[in-house]
Amino acid sequence: MLPDNPWAQALRDLRLDVGERATDVQTERWVQANVEYFDGLLWEAANRAEGRIPSLDDYVAMWLKQSGVYPCVVFTDIACGYEVPAADWAGRRARTLREMTAVLIGWDNDLTSYDKEVARAAERNFPVVQNLVSVLAAQYALPAGTGLAYSPYLLHRDPGVFADPDRFDPDRWLPERAASVSKDAFVPFGGGVHKCIGDTFGMTEATLALATIAARWTLTPEFRGPVEPAPRRATLSPARLPMRVAGRP
Numbered sequence: 001m002l003p004d005n006p007w008a009q010a011l012r013d014l015r016l017d018v019g020e021r022a023t024d025v026q027t028e029r030w031v032q033a034n035v036e037y038f039d040g041l042l043w044e045a046a047n048r049a050e051g052r053i054p055s056l057d058d059y060v061a062m063w064l065k066q067s068g069v070y071p072c073v074v075f076t077d078i079a080c081g082y083e084v085p086a087a088d089w090a091g092r093r094a095r096t097l098r099e100m101t102a103v104l105i106g107w108d109n110d111l112t113s114y115d116k117e118v119a120r121a122a123e124r125n126f127p128v129v130q131n132l133v134s135v136l137a138a139q140y141a142l143p144a145g146t147g148l149a150y151s152p153y154l155l156h157r158d159p160g161v162f163a164d165p166d167r168f169d170p171d172r173w174l175p176e177r178a179a180s181v182s183k184d185a186f187v188p189f190g191g192g193v194h195k196c197i198g199d200t201f202g203m204t205e206a207t208l209a210l211a212t213i214a215a216r217w218t219l220t221p222e223f224r225g226p227v228e229p230a231p232r233r234a235t236l237s238p239a240r241l242p243m244r245v246a247g248r249p
């Protein structure tokens with residue numbers, strides 16, 4: 001039950017307006033999307049009241065609600081006259097598409113509206129600006145004006161972390177050498193809320209495959225010259241590396 005004040009009344013009016021233009025199913029989806037949106041806004045308001053800039057992990061998780069893209073997705077359906085069947089709407093494919101829309105539009109919006117948000121915070125005396133830019137700056141203590149790019153490629157070739165980074169040197173992963181590599185410096189499975197869910201499986205499978213092959217066969221390179229990495233691949237693998245396989249006695 002909404003309280004009796006002008007803001008609640010405005011919400012009621014909006015709900016009635018939407019109800020006149022949308023089907024019952026679209027209206028219910030719009031209401032649900034707004035419940036999520038308001039949940040995000042409340043979280044944002046609580047942060048502001050306490051003068052707290054959220055951690056990057058919290059911001060990324062809550063921002064899907066707080067960016068307000070979900071109600072807009074429903075508005076698009078209403079405007080275009082679509083009523084996606086219930087099974088499709090609740091299904092994985094449509095949910096994925098909605099999340100992709102929220103990610104693409106919302107993050108872009110964070111960057112383009114940053115200046116406006118800074119100005120508005122000054123105007124209204126808000127203690128903090130909650131935007132990807134300020135969250136990143138707070139999390140990593142970055143001075144204003146710092147350029148920022150995330151590149152696993154560069155991270156994995158940082159000579160300060162990996163000696164002779166371009167050399168194929170599997171021994172760099174021996175326990176005594178790997179101990180000095182921080183877990184944030186090696187991110188083959190990504191990070192944050194979308195970190196690969198197959199990381200442990202992938203490592204276990206690779207270890208078992210290697211142990212099985214090495215126990216039964218000896219592999220000798222049939223190749224002269226330096227081994228070149230395959231071009232334009234996300235993961236590192238050789239471009240061409242013919243091997244002679246001989247069964248172990």
Ligand code: HEM
Pocket residue numbers: 188189190191192193194195196197198199201202203235
């Ligand atoms: C050595 C093998 C693998 C590598 C190098 C790898 C790498 C990655 C990377 C870099 C990401 C993106 C993370 C991000 O956006 O920050 C990812 C996401 C993902 N991976 Fe893997 N992966 C591997 C194996 C697997 C396996 C075996 C599975 C399934 C059993 C899997 C399922 C997923 C899923 C579902 C996501 C998306 C997670 C999300 O967006 O929430 N991966 N992986």
